[in-house]
Amino acid sequence: MTPPASEADLAEWVALARAPRIGPVTFFQLLDRFGTPGDALAGMPSINADMDAARREIDDVRQAGATILTAADPRFPKALSHLSPPPPLITAIGKLDLLNRPAIALVGARDASAAGRKIAGQLSTAVGQAGLVTISGMARGIDGEVHAASLDTGTVAVLAGGADQVYPPQHRDLYEAICQQGAAVSERAFGHRATARDFPRRNRIVTGLAVGTVVVEAAERSGSLISARMAGEQGREVMAVPGSPLDPRAAGTNRLIRNGATLVRHGADVLEAVSGQIGEQHAFSFSPPMPLDPSFEDEPPGGDLAARILEALSPTPVPISEIARASQCSARQCAALLMELEIEGKALTHAGGLASRA
DSSP: OOOOOSHHHHHHHHHHHHSTTOOHHHHHHHHHHHSSHHHHHHHOTTSOOOHHHHHHHHHHHHHTTOEEEETTSTTSOHHHHTSSSOOSEEEEEEOGGGGGSOEEEEEOOTTOOHHHHHHHHHHHHHHHHTTOEEEEOOOTTHHHHHHHHTTTTOEEEEOSSOTTOOSSGGGHHHHHHHHHHSEEEESSOTTOOOOTTHHHHHHHHHHHTSSEEEEOOOOTTOHHHHHHHHHHHTTOEEEEOOOOTTOGGGHHHHHHHHTTOEEOOSHHHHHHHHTTTGGGGGGOOOOOOOOOOGGGGGSOSOHHHHHHHHHHOOSSOEEHHHHHHHHTSOHHHHHHHHHHHHHTTSEEEETTTEEEEO
């Protein structure tokens, strides 16, 4: 990938990343096919990109003292570059160097117990004193304790809305302290107010920035369990603090341990669990999603093949290789046509080489 060389290049990158129905998978498929966001926008007029909005976002980010980091920027977090696909860009406020230091994500219940809050603070202090950065989502409960306990040693808050959007509102003072002493980041547009669908994307960044994730307290249906699953899929260490079987806030963490997560009691356990990975974060490299078929220009979208692919899709994401097999085409042809169908609002591509009907 080539970093944007000019203001116009950056605006095109932002515009493509923010365009409707252009997720990270489709973004990098377009980049693989066309080379640059500008060429992709020129070659795919059906993409509804808003260049004026992109320029306004860049101006707003700079006026706020924040920074847009594209996936091609040398300062882009190397740990996020390892994701397949990474976010096309993130916006960061604060100390950018923290984003490339080894980190531990600590997450848990919003309605955390006093004991859970105490353990979260102790774990955060311990890993911070060992030189690791803490990552969390700035939510009530465990997240807030994590950030507050590690302000002096380095903490990163990943926001579901724009990097300038404080949520929950009662964390305004904590947010401002994080921006001064740590860093706040988001993959969403500056000024964007978080919706329910933004939180899983935030969790993917929380776990993606870290070499391991610790779940402190989580009920059976807690969003923190989604974070644990994402961490495992990303090849990160998954850890959990055990709790009383009588406390529903420990049901999720106890189940994680039963299913193979590493049991941690204190900071030393966390450091031991990730000791083999601490030096690896800086060696991460991005493996791009499946490239598009170079002969795609000779096989325009539409016709029987596109119809067969659409027919093979279901609401449940399935591997693109299986869709290709059912459609009687190559995986590369299938990926190319899925990109077209996603832009048309008929299909959705997902991380891990999966696709579903929109």
